[in-house]
Amino acid sequence: MRKRNEEPTVESAEYDPLTQPRFGSPQDVQSAIIELKSIFKDVQTDPEVILPYGFSENSYHQSAPHSVVVSVHSTEDVVKIVNIARKYRIPLTVFAGGTSLEGHFGGYKSGSICIDMSGMDKILEIHQDDSDLVCQAGARWEDINHTLEEQGIPLFFPLDPGPGAAIGGMIATGCSGTNAVKYGTAKGEWFLNLTVVLPNGEVIKTRRRAHKSSAGFDITKIFIGAEGTLGIVTEATLKLAPLVPTRVAVAQFKDVEHAVSAVQEILHSPSNMNIQCVELIDDNMIKAINDSGEIPRKFAVKDSLFIKIQGSETAIAEAAKIVKKIVDKHGASGWDFGSSDEGAKALWHARKVCLWSSIASVPGSRAWTTDVCVPPSKLPELVRETKEDMRQSNVLGTIVGHVGDGNFHAILLFRSDEELENVRGAVHRLVERALRMDGTCTGEHGVGLGKKEYLVEELGPGTVEVMKTIKRAVDPLGLLNPGKLYPDEDTRWKKK
Ligand SMILES: Cc1cc2nc3c(=O)[nH]c(=O)nc-3n(C[C@H](O)[C@H](O)[C@H](O)COP(=O)(O)OP(=O)(O)OC[C@H]3O[C@@H](n4cnc5c(N)ncnc54)[C@H](O)[C@@H]3O)c2cc1C
Incomplete structure (x- = not known):
């Protein structure tokens, strides 16, 4: 029989971190909290204070609350917490910006420790000549771009999920956003190197700062979209893109199909090079935005495309001409073009208030x-x-x-x-x-609690089993963010 603190191996027949995890008792949770309090200054257990770390107004999931929330300031802090979680077998979940939508950061029923990354929000190095920077995982994408702008550095980080999202959460959810048409997603090459605390307390770096590498397969990518179940990211090297002048056009259509088929043609036209974003806002959402009071003007209540066009002034004018011709061909009735920075920002603001306006409607x-x-x-x-x-x-x-x-x-x-x-x-x-239609249940928000049931159908049992095998190997105690991402039923694939 294995002793209590002896770690099981993946081969252990009697233990499976995914289907039969054995977490600490309520007494173990209390012992862990006492030990955390002896080491860290900011350890919260007041139920009212810790509720938002496991619950989101923007999500329909009901999760258990965490038992304790600990603020961290360094990779060493995270290592100490991981070691305490291992000692007492307590589940561990990270809270970054708290904007994820699928119950990703909810607590665990038998008790859980939540790591609050908001104290790890520093930009550590900016390499303007190399178009990259190194930051802590609690840094928010908007703050990073604001800092670059304030320092007069004509670069930006183009992944743009929800307002308030932080780098660690963006990596963990494999996010993208409105800029994905032009810049791709978190699963591209925007994250060059990660510092990760593994479930055994070891700290690894996934790569160096070189902008490409063929040194083996890509360990950075294993953590992108892993939803905090394989390791805790504490620092990241981000690739940056040059800031390019941008304008916004709005075209309105008689129905969604006309709007969406115009998009196909725009993206296959020579204007493609200058298209940064193409967003659809349906008539119900336009009405909600109009009624929200969040924007100073009203749009006609119609299915609409919001299109960001970027490049030199001449390139923008050329591309806008092509786009206008295409949307007209598809029956567009309205055309608005923010031909100044302010005009573009004002039009784009309408796109940014969609979720809140929809709920308020x-x-x-x-x-x-x-x-x-x-x-x-x-x-x-x-x-x-x-x-x-x-x-x-x-x-x-x-x-x-x-x-x-x-x-x-x-x-x-x-x-x-x-x-x-x-x-x-x-x-x-x-x-x-x-x-x-050969699509996916989640283009960008991730699986969390909400989409686990679709993974086997979407990816096939073999692919899901590879994911589970990696989880079992990296986190044999199953401590990191249990209950998320991996389908519940034992879908272990057995080759006949
Ligand atoms: C209004 C609104 C608009 C949105 N628009 C978009 C959009 O356009 N595109 C898009 O992709 N998403 C969008 N989202 C969803 C959300 O912003 C993204 O999922 C985002 O990437 C989550 O980041 P976060 O910092 O808030 O993570 P959190 O919600 O704090 O955490 C998400 C997951 O990451 C894990 N995690 C956090 N930090 C770490 C770390 N350091 N190491 C390991 N695991 C970690 C957490 O444990 C959790 O499982 C939107 C959300 C809102 C509310």
């Missing part, structure tokens, strides 16, 4: 934000069928999407358990529709 509601993604040519059909489904099943909501990538968000609203069940059905049908 139905008083007392909460939102279930979906994020399926399909091959771009399938998008018009998917959006049309989804709108029709929402209408037929009486689901209230809005649609906003990164349509240039084939990705969109149906923001489905509910005010009661009954409405929640109705929304659940609509979400399930939406995901099934996307999978039928």
Whole structure:
């Protein structure tokens, strides 16, 4: 029989960190808290103070609260907490910006330690000549871009998920955002090197600062999208992009299908080089934005495209001419062009207030934000069928999407358990529709608690089993963020 603190190996027949984890007792949780308090100054256990570290107003998930929240300031702090979690077998979850939408940072029922990364928000080095920087994992993408702007450095970090998101959370969720058409996602090459505390307390660096490397397979990528289940990222080297003048155009259409088919043509035209973002905002969302009071003007209530065009002034003018011709061909009725920096920012602000405006449009509601993604040519059909489904099943909501990538968000609203069940059905049908079209259940938000049930169907049992094998090998005690990402049932793939 193995002794209590002896770590099981992946081969141990009687122990599986995914299906049969054995976590510490309530007494062990209390012992861990006493030890944390003896080492750290900022250790919170007041239920009211720690509630937001395991719960989000923007998510429909109900998670257990954490038992304790500890603020960290260095990689060494994180190592100490990991060692305490191992000693007492207490689940460990990181909280970064708290903007994720699938219950990613919720607590664990038998007790859990939450690491608050907000004290690790420093930019450590800026290498302007190399277009990269090194920062701590609690640094927020907006603050990084603000600092670069303040210092007059004409570079920026182009991944733009929710306002307030921090680098560690962005890595863990494999995020993207409106800029993905031009700059790709977190799964591209924007994260060059990560410092990671592994579940055994060891600190590794995944790469060096070189902008490319063929030294073996890409360990950095194993942590991107791992949702804090394989290691805790404490520092990251980010690649930066040059700041380019940008303008915004808004075109309005008679229906979503016309809008989305215009996108296909725009992205296949010579204007493609200058397109930074193409966002769809449906008529319901336009109304919600108009009614929100968040913007100083009103848009016609129609399905609309918001398009960011970048380049030199001449290139922008050329590209805008091509885009205008294409949207006209697809029956656009309105055309707005922010031909100055201020004009562009004012138009784009409308895109930024979508989630809050949508929730405010139905008083007392909460939102279930979906994020399926399909091959771009399938998008018009998917959006049309989804709108029709929402209408037929009486689901209230809005649609906003990164349509240039084939990705969109149906923001489905509910005010009661009954409405929640109705929304659940609509979400399930939406995901099934996307999978039928060779798409994914999640283009950018990640799996968390909410999409575990779709992984085997989407990826196949063999691929899911490779993920689980990596988890078992790296985290044999199953301490890091248990309950998230990996499907619940034992889908271990057995080759016949
Ligand atoms: C209004 C709004 C708009 C949004 N728009 C987009 C969008 O356009 N695109 C998009 O991709 N997402 C979007 N999101 C979702 C969200 O912003 C992203 O998922 C984001 O990447 C989460 O980052 P975070 O710092 O808030 O992470 P958190 O919510 O704090 O954590 C997310 C997960 O990462 C883990 N984690 C955090 N830090 C670390 C670390 N240092 N090491 C290991 N694991 C860690 C956590 O444990 C958790 O599992 C939006 C959200 C909102 C509210």
